[in-house]
Amino acid sequence: MSDESDLLTKINKVSLPIRIMHVCGTHERTISRYGMRDVLPSEIEVLSGPGCPVCVTTEREIDIAIELAMSGVILTSFGDMMRVPGSRGSLMEARSQGADVRMVYSIDDAITIAEKNPKSKVVFFAIGFETTAPINAAAILRGLPENFSLFVSHKLTPPAVLALIDEINIDAFIAPGHVCTIVGIHPYQQFADMGFPVVAAGFEAKDVLLSISMILEQMMSGDTIVENGYPRAVRNEGNTRAQEMMEQVFDISDAQWRGLGTIKGSGLSIRNEFADHDAALIFEDIIDKQVRDVSYDNVDTSLCRCANILKGREKPNDCALFGKRCTPETPVGSCMVSQEGMCHNWYRYRGL
Numbered sequence: 494m495s496d497e498s499d500l501l502t503k504i505n506k507v508s509l510p511i512r513i514m515h516v517c518g519t520h521e522r523t524i525s526r527y528g529m530r531d532v533l534p535s536e537i538e539v540l541s542g543p544g545c546p547v548c549v550t551t552e553r554e555i556d557i558a559i560e561l562a563m564s565g566v567i568l569t570s571f572g573d574m575m576r577v578p579g580s581r582g583s584l585m586e587a588r589s590q591g592a593d594v595r596m597v598y599s600i601d602d603a604i605t606i607a608e609k610n611p612k613s614k615v616v617f618f619a620i621g622f623e624t625t626a627p628i629n630a631a632a633i634l635r636g637l638p639e640n641f642s643l644f645v646s647h648k649l650t651p652p653a654v655l656a657l658i659d660e661i662n663i664d665a666f667i668a669p670g671h672v673c674t675i676v677g678i679h680p681y682q683q684f685a686d687m688g689f690p691v692v693a694a695g696f697e698a699k700d701v702l703l704s705i706s707m708i709l710e711q712m713m714s715g716d717t718i719v720e721n722g723y724p725r726a727v728r729n730e731g732n733t734r735a736q737e738m739m740e741q742v743f744d745i746s747d748a749q750w751r752g753l754g755t756i757k758g759s760g761l762s763i764r765n766e767f768a769d770h771d772a773a774l775i776f777e778d779i780i781d782k783q784v785r786d787v788s789y790d791n792v793d794t795s796l797c798r799c800a801n802i803l804k805g806r807e808k809p810n811d812c813a814l815f816g817k818r819c820t821p822e823t824p825v826g827s828c829m830v831s832q833e834g835m836c837h838n839w840y841r842y843r844g845l
């Protein structure tokens with residue numbers, strides 16, 4: 494028998510109703526791709542939380558990026574972000590209206606654009622969790638061209654999980670393996686102390702099944718701890734050099750999450766000593782004007798259910814637009830855009 498079969502047999506022997514939340518788009522892709530929800534016992538419910546960095550970027554942040562692009566800077570962004578809707582369209586639409594928006598695969602690509610266009614101001618739209626923040630921190634520490642800045646929208650996952658706990662009915666968490674390679678498993682200790690089993694998991698089917706099996710063992714024993722189910726990549730203390738670089742470059746700040754609102758201490762902002770490369774300061778006037786002119790209380794999100802999907806309260810097929818008006822080719826909400834988005838994965842792997 495394969496590892497997966499052994500683990501499924503083990504999991505099936507335990508008849509325990511449990512709701513497990515993961516907070517990682519790559520975990521969702523593995524779970525959807527291999528149809529895991531169909532083979533797990535019906536008592537085990539696996540929910541997807543706010544684990545897709547593209548999905549949780551707010552309308553406001555996208556509107557600001559668009560405003561920057563429309564003001565004449567070269568705005569560089571990962572491809573997925575180009576199609577995420579803000580309150581007034583997407584970066585892709587801004588490009589079709591003449592804005593200079595360029596897709597990049599890394600901050601290094603964006604720096605190259607700045608070096609080749611010394612008379613232009615180049616802004617990199619820096620999104621992502623603890624996995625991408627150290628890469629950008631390293632680039633800042635190496636030194637950047639004068640005409641280059643970052644519009645930072647980095648977010649930290651443990652504070653978001655903490656903010657969700659009071660709102661949703663969850664029994665255990667699968668911690669995101671790639672985030673844990675950077676931060677280690679200790680930031681998740683607070684959840685174990687609150688009585689939630691937590692297991693850091695890798696991204697193959699057997700890794701996810703192993704994490705579920707380990708969570709069930711914790712539930713049966715009554716001891717809730719943080720376990721490392723991905724030791725081939727995760728050291729318990731994480732990557733201390735990456736953590737140091739993040740601390741050198743970024744301050745912890747409050748951040749807005751799509752669907753979750755403002756979460757205390759869940760974001761990063763560039764430290765004062767690197768202010769010359771902080772687009773939020775350099776273009777403060779443009780950003781202030783943009784924020785002043787738009788009321789985000791009035792953004793119509795009544796049809797898109799992303800906010801509830803990111804909280805694990807609803808599933809994509811609870812949305813009336815799923816697979817009809819909203820598809821990966823014609824995304825209405827952010828959860829359909831990215832390959833890490835819940836709606837995207839459900840559309841792709843559940844037969845629609």
Ligand code: SF4
Pocket residue numbers: 796797798799802809812813814815816819820824825826827828829830836
């Ligand atoms: S299917 Fe589309 S509109 Fe519906 S919740 Fe998902 S992203 Fe939003």
